[in-house]
Amino acid sequence: KFEKKKVFLHFYAEWCAACKTMADNTFKDPGVIASLNKNFIPIRVDVDRQGETSALYRVKALPDTWFIAENTDIIGRQLGYIPPQQLKKILKSLLDDAAGQ
Secondary structure (H helix, E strand, C coil): CCCCCEEEEEEECCCCHHHHHHHHCHHHCHHHHHHHHHHEEEEEEECCCCHHHHHHCCCCCCCEEEEECCCCCEEEEEECCCCHHHHHHHHHHHHHHHHHC
16 A cells, blocks of 8 residues: 555465466566566465465465455456466556556
């Protein structure tokens, strides 16, 4: 709330192949990095180390990505690997929706 930014909450595990692919491809894309840093508070949650947070969001499969509004409402969720171009479209859509409200 203080920063007036949405939260990008990404659940992963070291042993998860799709999570590694996302870390190596999606999270290294300059456009993804720029959008996340400018418009979101990005949080990565290791399900093996932060079990309570994972349980709170009922994470059952990985990767699991949540989008949370400034007022803490859940505004989206995407299971599985998200390629860079798709994530950029999702982030833009969330920002466009917020701007239209």
